[in-house]
Amino acid sequence: MMTACQQTQKEESNSKEATGLPYDDPEFKGKIGRTYQDSEMDWPDLPSPKADAPNVIVILLDDVGFGMTSTFGGSIPTPHLDSLANQGLRYNRFHTTAICGPSRAALITGRNHHNAGSGFLAEWATGYPSYTTMIPRATATVAKVMKYNGINTSWFGKNHNTPDWETSAAGPFDRWPTGLGFDYFYGFNAGETHQYYPVIFENTVPVEPEKSPEEGYHFQTDMTNRAVEWLRIQKSISPDKPVFMYYAPGAVHAPHHVRKEWSDKFKGKFDHGWDKEREIVYARQKEMGIIPQEAKLSERNEHVPLWDSLNDEEKKFYTLLYENFAGYLAFTDHEVGRLLKTISELPDAENTLVMYIVGDNGASAEGGLQGTVNEVKALNGIPTSIEENLKKADEIGGPNTEPHFPIGWAFAGNTPFPWVKQVASHFGGTRNPMVVSWPKVIKDKGGIRSQFLHLIDVVPTILEATGIDMPEYVEGVKQRPIDGKSFMSTFTDADAPEIRTTQYFEVFSNRALYHEGWVAAHQHTFPWRQDLAPGYEDETWELYNIAEDFSESNNVAEQYPEKLEELKAIWEQEAEKYHVFPLDDRGAGRLAVPKPSPLGDRTEFTFYEGATRIPETAAPNTKNTSWTMEAMVTTQSGAKDGVINAIGGLGAGYTLFVKDGYPTFLYNFFEADIMTIKSSKKLPDGLSNIKVDFIYDGGGVGKGATVVLYVNNGKVGEGRLEATVGGRFGIDTFGIGVDTGSPVTEEYSVNQFQGKIEEVNIKLKR
Incomplete structure (x- = not known):
């Protein structure tokens, strides 16, 4: 007779089998006789997507500010993104985490980045559950769920979600893309790579570029070629079967590598400097309807030198760096355009959902106050004089440089918002454009959507679109609930109700809380001074009524102290709920924290x-x-x-x-x-x-x-x-x-x- 304990265990086992992935092997319903003559075949019925499930293509750029692309009022032409937006929808209130690895963890898991073990970057990892950067098995990726439901999956480009110490040939490989549910991976395992000499892996095997920079090699072109080939072969073999692709270029993260035929297109285009650039973009955004007519331009940051205060050599060098960046972004749009053209030629192009997220955070100020042609040197805290940098003026963007622009261009790139990448307290760090196209469903071509959304909302939207339920168990591991909510309702209704009324933000102790039209914000650390640890005494919080103040231009903390305290209290609740603690503002000091290593303590x-x-x-x-x-x-x-x-x-x-x-x-x-x-x-x-x-x-x-x-x-x-x-x-x-x-x-x-x-x-x- 079965005991009560055994009965419970059996029920739990049955529950796991019924609600888990992968599915059990189907029961054989044929007949086995002594020979084939007295037997009946029954092929297993393998998982397959629903009949009308779309292809899903997620495109994610790197380090792009809200006001950089022409699609959202910027000065850098992105005609292919423009074209996609004119066929689909522009989202002007979409949010990231303010830093790349955490944003990517949130994107592919549908959980807040701390819940996905990715409170910050692998290089700064610490031994606390939310900061190990070891994505837990309890937060399975959307690719793993889709794969087990019969959809082929691929990942091209940047992977910054494998712990630093697990990216060698010794693995382990369960947190590489192929272990996270992606059938095929072609890209690099780091926050950035040299675009002419990339550190490429195909699945888990290192590969070298097929030609040299002198022969025209660039990783962005290479990865696009691979993505195009993968799509074409999938649809050649099985044209009716939907696919899932995650296309994540290293662009336009530093080093900003692009050939001169692209950067030369922008000669003289930014001679007016970053202060004037903010004004130009702000006016264009209003004219295009990207931002409300009543929106104000946020106050210029006091840490950015006035353009007119710079000498001629500084202006020359800083302009060269931004012309080079503009060429890099324009070139990236060209390469993404080749992928979009391939998508448009698919047999089921009309039933292809493209979600194009323009940046995993805002524009980067990691080039420091002066910019650089040797980013590694700058990140090691060693300055280079303008005179030294200008010696390489003719090489900027080429294989022998690793350029990054100064902070002034980052603030201009995030127009109309305050602050930059890493600063999760303000929209300059967290507000990124998104374009969504799905010809079969979206008919409001060129429409703008202003619902408040976050990266965590992408996964549930994909699951709803493909008709897949998030399982309770994946590979025997009970799953944490999805933190996001589907925004598929906005595809057909510009006035669809808000799905997200509350969202916390935290990176490097920069914090914010959005709640029902209000934002409480505390800016804590500086991206260009990671050696600073300001501590937690005498913190200053700001308050914005973003229902009326789109660009966070008017701090109303003094007028509404009770509202500020209410939001700060909610932030504490959300931080407990999503495992944000412990806060850590040691900056570069976290690089020295001992981390797991395949080397152990050997000498x-x-x-x-x-x-x-x-x-x-x-x-x-x-x-x-x-x-x-x-x-x-x-x-x-x-x-x-x-x-x-x-x-x-x-x-x-x-x-x-x-x-x-x-x-x-x-x-x-x-x-x-x-x-x-x-x-x-x-x-x-x-x-x-x-x-x-x-x-x-x-x-x-x-x-x-x-x-x-x-x-x-x-x-x-x-x-x-x-x-x-x-x-x-x-x-x-x-x-x-x-x-x-x-x-x-x-x-x-x-x-x-x-x-x-x-x-x-x-x-x-x-």
């Missing part, structure tokens, strides 16, 4: 040929310490050259290589100081030992070092560094036998090593 490592594309966080941390590298190599006459070990790229890094038979160690300190130690002796034939002894000065971060080079235990060279990289080498990777991605130096005669690398041993002296 000695052995690598062999083929160990390439290893992310910096999974490679030996040779920064701020002494270390040795010993390479055992076998060579023969006429085949000795190439890279033995390299980490980083043109922005910063080091490399041990052989050129013309001479072992050489080169250390690139942000291009400002490049130390080269060339061996006094050639490498002999046969088995040889090459050793680098890196003797760090100690006493802090980024100090100097003495470097000694040996061949077969004999000293063959020595060099001196007055400063070393203390933070990160950047967006390139660690490799043995070849320098993949952006090369540390252009001095190689040959990149891939011509001999045989027996092993490379690295020992950290801690």
Whole structure:
């Protein structure tokens, strides 16, 4: 007889089976006899989407301000986005989290970013559930739900949702796109990549670009080609079967890489400067009806220098940087246009839902007060003079630069709102345009929708459109409820009731609470000063009545103190409900928080040929310490050259290589100081030992070092560094036998090593 406990367990098991994914294998309803002659076949009835389910294409750009694209009143022409909007709907009150990784977690899970374990970025992860950046299995992605319901899924471009330390060949891979429900992935696993030398993976295997930058390679074109190919083959084989694609370019996140034929289109277009640009865009937005006629332009930020206060060299450099960015955004629109053209040619184009989100946050101020042509250097907190930057004026946007504009252009790009990316307290960080097209359903072509929406509302909208229910269990794990709500009602009704009356925001302790037409806001940290930790004493909150004040231009905290306190209290409730705590404003200090690592606490490592594309966080941390590298190599006459070990790229890094038979160690300190130690002796034939002894000065971060080079235990060279990289080498990777991605130096005669690398041993002296 079954006990009460057993009965309960059985009921729970049955409940899980009935409401979970993947579905159980269907029961065989045929007949099994002794031979096929007395048997009856019954093919399993596999999951399939409902008959009229649409294709779903989600497009997500990176770091685009509300007032940048021509579609929403900006000065940068985006004709393909314009065309899509004229066929569909513009949403002018759509919101992100104010930072990329968290926005993307919210987008693909339908949960608030803290609920999805993504309170901030992987590089700043801490060991609290909401900040590990390890998307929980309890918050399954929309792709996993669609996949198990018979819809093929793909992801192209940027993946910033795999923890930093899990992006090596050692995995684990359950938080890579292919583990998150996407059948196919082609892209990069980081916040950004070099567009000419990208760190690409196909599914979980590293791949190299098929041609060089000199031959015309650009990642945006490459990923678009792959996306177009994937769509065409899907529809060639099964034209009636709906598909789901997540197309997420690295554009237009820094580094802003684009060829001169694009940036040259904007020569002189922004000579008027960022202050005038705000006024121009604001007027155009009103004229187009993107913002209400009564909306005011938010007050200019006191931290941004007046354009007229700059000298001629500053104006020249800052204008060049924004002309380059404008070319990058226009080029991105061109590439997205190629994808949209392919979509329009599908056999079921009319039944294709395109949700185009123009930015995962507002425009970025991470270029600092002065902008840069070496973003990695800037992110390490090391300034570069205008004179140094202008030496590369003719190269801006090319493979040998990593440019980012100064903060003034970011504030202009977010017109008419205050603040920028990372500042989740204000709409400059969180208000992004969205365009939705679905010809079969949306008939109000060119219409504008002003319902207050958030990224978390995308998943439930997709599920309603495809007729799929969110299951209670996925892969045996009970799911957290979806936090978003479907806004499909707005597709056919401009006056559809609001679905979202309350929404909290928090990033880096910048906080806001939207509730029934009001916003309480507290700006806490600065994107361009992540070394600051202001603390939580004497916080100042602002209050906006956005039902009347579209652009957050009028702080009414003093007029309505009770309303402000009411919203602050609701923020606390929402923060508890969605697991926002603990708040953390340490900024760059969080980079030093110990994180999981496939390396463990080892200080000695052995690598062999083929160990390439290893992310910096999974490679030996040779920064701020002494270390040795010993390479055992076998060579023969006429085949000795190439890279033995390299980490980083043109922005910063080091490399041990052989050129013309001479072992050489080169250390690139942000291009400002490049130390080269060339061996006094050639490498002999046969088995040889090459050793680098890196003797760090100690006493802090980024100090100097003495470097000694040996061949077969004999000293063959020595060099001196007055400063070393203390933070990160950047967006390139660690490799043995070849320098993949952006090369540390252009001095190689040959990149891939011509001999045989027996092993490379690295020992950290801690």
